[in-house]
Amino acid sequence: MRIPRVFVPPGRWRGREEAWITGDDARHLTRVLRLAAGSELLLLDGSGRAYAAEIREVDRDGVRAVITGPAELPADPGLRVTLVPSLAKGDRMEDLVQKATEVGVAAIVPVISERTVVRLTPEKAGRRVERWRRIATEAAEQCRRPLVPDVHGVCRFEDALKRLPAGGAAFFLWEEERGTGLKQALRSRAPVREVFLFTGPEGGFTPEEAAAATARGAVSVSLGPRLLRTDTAGVVAVALVLYEWGDIG
CATH class of the missing domain: 2.40.240.20 (Hypothetical PUA domain-like; domain 1)
Incomplete structure (x- = not known):
């Protein structure tokens, strides 16, 4: 055993x-x-x-x-990837936390954006965050990670933008983006040590949120021609970044 x-x-x-x-x-x-x-x-x-x-x-x-x-355990990725997902309905946030942990995310910052359907009282948000932290711990144990991702408290989208790392990279996943894919954006620049990934809610980000993100230095990107659910998009994005710049593959 x-x-x-x-x-x-x-x-x-x-x-x-x-x-x-x-x-x-x-x-x-x-x-x-x-x-x-x-x-x-x-x-x-x-x-x-x-x-x-x-x-x-x-x-x-x-x-x-x-x-x-x-x-001894396998080392965690040297690249620190922070996923910033808009709150999703039902069990999708739990699935996202679990799978992103298995892939290698370093931190998760759940946010409330303009079109977020889920609305939580502070008390309920606190209980959800504790649940997500427990899921992250169990997933890290299962996949032999030496570290548990940091699951932060729920915050507003504009507050998450203030956390963008100096000297790092930030990518804003937007279904309205037609010019640049995430793979293209990653391959067109030198790797960095820290990456932020923003994923939207079921209704997507608004143009105003896209403008605010790019004004802060985030690069607007797409994940391709298919529209992915918010929990799927987050896991795919983390995997792509760790494949291109990290330790996957």
């Missing part, structure tokens, strides 16, 4: 000697996988370090694991 991987948050480590696993992770290890004292684990601290460990104690409060040595 593949050795289970668990991200252990700060505050659950005792130096680098042992870790305390609680909540859903502990229940999954003990009730689903039926692990007991003596079972092997791979623990990750969320900063890129991994450790081989052994379960020493299981009780109703959680699982205590003792570190037995360092472990």
